[in-house]
Structures are given as structure tokens and as C-alpha cells.
Amino acid sequence: MSNHKKYTSIKLNASVYNTYKTRPNTIPHALGEFIDNAIGSYQQNKDRLLENAPNYKLHIDINIEWNDKKTSKITINDNAAGISEHAYQTAFEPAHKPEDDKGLNEFGMGMKDAALWLGDTWRVASSALGEPLMRDLTFDLKNVADYNLTSLPYDEIEADTWKHGTIIEITNPTHNSPAQTKLQKIQEDISGIYREFLRNDEIEIRINGDLLVFEEYEVLNAPYFATPKGESQEWKVEFDTGLIMGRYRIYGFVGLLEQMNKRQRGIVLLRRGRVIRGEDENSCYEPKEIVSATASSPRAKRIFGEMFLEGFDVSHDKSEIMDMEALDSIMPEVRKMLKVGEYDLLAQGDNYRKKDIAKEVKSLVGKHKENKKPISIDINEKPVKQPEVEPQPIVEDVMKEAYTIKDELYILEVHFVNEGEDLFWLDTSEEESKILKCMVNCSHKFFEAYPVKKSGQSSVRLLMAMAVAKYCHQCDEVDDMVERFNEILGKF
Secondary structure (H helix, E strand, O other): OOEEEEEEEOOOOHHHHOOHHHOOOOHHHHHHHHHHHHHHHHHHOHHHHHHHOOOOOEEEEEEEEEEOOEEEEEEEEEOOOOOOHHHHOOOOOOOOOOOOOOOOOOOOOHHHHHHHHHEEEEEEEEEOOOOOEEEEEEEEHHHHHHOOOOEEEEEEEEOOOOOOEEEEEEEEEOOOOOOHHHHHHHHHHHHHHOHHHHHOOOEEEEEOOEEOOOOOOOEOEEOOOOOOOOOOEEOEEEEEOOOEOOOEEEEEEEEEEOOOOOOOOEEEEEEOOEEEEOOOOOOOEOOOOOOOOOOOOHHHHHEEEEEEEEOOOEOOOOOOEOOHHHHHHHHHHHHHOOEEOOEEHHHHHHHOOOOOOHHHHHHHHHHOOOOOOOEEEOOOOOOOOOOOOOOOOEEEEEEEEEEEEOOEEEEEEEEEEOOOOOOEEEEEEEHHHOEEEEEEEOOOHHHHHOOHHHHHHHHHHHHHHHHHHHHHOOOOOHHHHHHHHHHHHOOO
8 A cells, every 4th residue: 555645734833723722612512523524524425425335324433532530532433425635635724614614514613623622632534435545644733833833744545445434533632621420411412412413313423332312302291271170282382483584594393391300491402403502401592582581480490492593603613693683583473383272382381380299298297207316427528518509489398307417416408399300409508507408399200100198208218318418428420420310210
């Protein structure tokens, strides 16, 4: 096999490239840039790829390696059409837009931005569809800085014409590289971003060997709140605004969750099949006309939806819609469409409640006998102060237990609530007064399977023990553990 060395422009010097790692970004969005490039290459060359292999399907494999819990290497491998000889001459220049900017790789910034945000050294090896070559380039930021380089050499190696795809290897990770403990969250967020492609079975994405699947959310099926004995129906409305202002179109659905869930609630915005906002609970679109003006309202905790946007521009990192004023101005029109027959979906979100459990709670509290002698718990270190949690409405009553934690008397209060997405959570907002609150959600699915009146004493005892253990625990990962615990219980 012969090997030829050529050069390609990188245009900017190291002082500019050094700023890339300080730019705001997230792991899912950074990895998403490589996925976007692969999808863009697939979409632009779909006919040729299928002609070359009739059973072709786009595969994207991401593998993150850790050494002593620190990232050592990130590899992204795809079987898309690769980087052609023509594209290679500008592929590594910042902000060089591709000739076809109708796909997900429209800005020509993704690979460079993401790679430098994640690591100081990265290698790109690509075989273009129909070309008998593999091109191999390494970008080493230290080397670029030391010699003030504005171009880089790359090797051309003979390869079979039927081979195609790109391998990217990122090493010398920056402080932005992903923690091993966040792998599952990364998988979940990326499956959320590319939900539409995964739904359509167009592509396969694997992260550390796990095939990503987007799990659809469970929609509320219940009677209208004003006629509780009426017929149950699914609370999900599809809509389409048609063309507005001669440019914009929004279509999709808005629905109500069967169970309140902070990870699933809120409106997700998609453009060109990709999520722009809403890959996690902190980035959802929440127009007051649809979601509610009050974040703690029952509607805000239960409403969800997907809005597909046409005619809207996005930021270069595809994390924000640039036409937000236009989007907001269209929401009153969307609101008018949210009817299920003669019933208003938003009114259902405001007023629907699960069955009244006040009697069961009152019975449980009445049977409870407060421990006369505090339960003593010995720990080696002072408990870490937990974040304050907004209290939920009290259903009926409060149970109290006394605990001595490192020779200090604490009172654990069990507050029974009828709203929320989790089975229980810990509120330490009164820690200074030595009061901890274990919030127990009696409307949770768990109590549908194991009613309060039958399992109350044992179930609540278990939750109380977990609340105290959580308060005493020192590990950073404990919150992740409790989140997962709540998530699993929600699927019972």
C-alpha cells in the first residue's frame, strides 16, 4: 500500500483554538456534533449508500474509555459516506459551511468545536464512498501552538473503494471530558436528542456497546375532571399551525403525563428531526400559554409535548432557537388547538387529581406511635447539607420520629403529599432547626399496587430509613442512586 502526505488548512492559530475548551457546552451536545455530521453525510448520500449496499443502515458507535475514573480516550466510529477529497480541503477550517447546508451539519463547526472542547489531541481517519483512499489526520493543539501552524499534514493510504466511514479518536482530554458516573445520563440525553431518528429506525447509535432506544412517555388516560365517572380518554392532542408569517410552521403534539415526572415534563423543540431544546428537564421550552405561568402548578408538572419547527434559525451549536420571539408569539394559536373533543386539555392538567387518599393517610397516622427513645445513629463525618426542596401540598397529617445523629437530636417528619413525580424525597430546608422532612407521595403508582392502608407502616418505615441514610451518606453519587431508585419504582 502506498502512502502519500498532503496538507489541509486549519486557518486559525493556537491562541484561538485554545479558547474552544472554555466555551459553554455539554457532553450530549458535544458528542451530538459528531452524530450530526454522520447523519448529515448519510442524508446527503443516501441514494449512493443504498446503491452500494441495498441493506445499508447508518451505524454510529461512541466508546468512552476511563482510567482510574478519568477519561482517557473517546472514539466515534460511523459508516456514513466519509469525507471526500474535495471536502477535506476545508473540513478542518473553523466555520467553513458545507456546500449543502440543509442538513444537521449546516454550520461546518461541529467537529472542530466539539473535539477541542473534549480533548487537546484528536485524530480523524476517513474513507469516502467510491474513493480508493483513506485520509488520516492528527490535530495536536500543543504542536499547533509550538509551531504556530495554520495547516496540517495528512496521509493518504490506499483502501478498497467499497469501504466508507469515519473514525475520530480524542485523547489528552480537557476538564470537560465526561465522568464515568454520568454514562447512563449521557446515554439517556443523547437518545432524547435523536428520538425521532431512533423512532423511525433510520439509524443505530451505540454508546459503550449499549444500543440507544427512546422510551415513549406514558400518556394520562382518565375521565375529564368535571365528569369523574365519565369515560376515560387519552390526553394527547396533535396539532399543525400551517404556514405562519409566510415563513414559520409548528406541528407536533401536547399531552399530559400519566405520572408527574420531572425528567419527562415540558415541551421539547425539534428542528430537522433533532432536539434543539428539551434533551433534559432543565432545558425544556415552557411557554406560559401552554405549560403554565406557575412552575409548581399541577399542569406544569404533568404537561409534555414535542414541537417540530420549520423556518426557524438556530445558534451555531444548535442549542438555542434564534427566533424565540416569533415562537412565543405563535403559542396563543397553539393553545386554541388543544382540545380533546369538547374538553380542554389544559383545564384537565389544571384540575385533574388522582383518587382521594386522605382517609388512608389519616388512618395510618392515627395508628403511628412516635418513638419515645430516639434512634441513635453514629456516623464518622458531619452530614452533607442537602439542597432545599420546594414543599408539596400536605394531604392530611405528619408523622414524627426522633433520631440522634452524632449525639445531636434530629426530628424526622414524614409529610404525606398528593402530588409529585417521585415516590419520596428528602427536604432539609429546616436542618438548622434539626428538622428533616421525608416527603412521601401517596398518589405514586407504588401505592396503587400496595395501598397505604395495607402496606403503609412497612412502606413508610422503609422510606424513613432511606431518608435518614441519605442524610448521613457522604458520597456524591447518592443523589443519582435515589433518582434511579425512584425511577425504577415508577415502572412497577
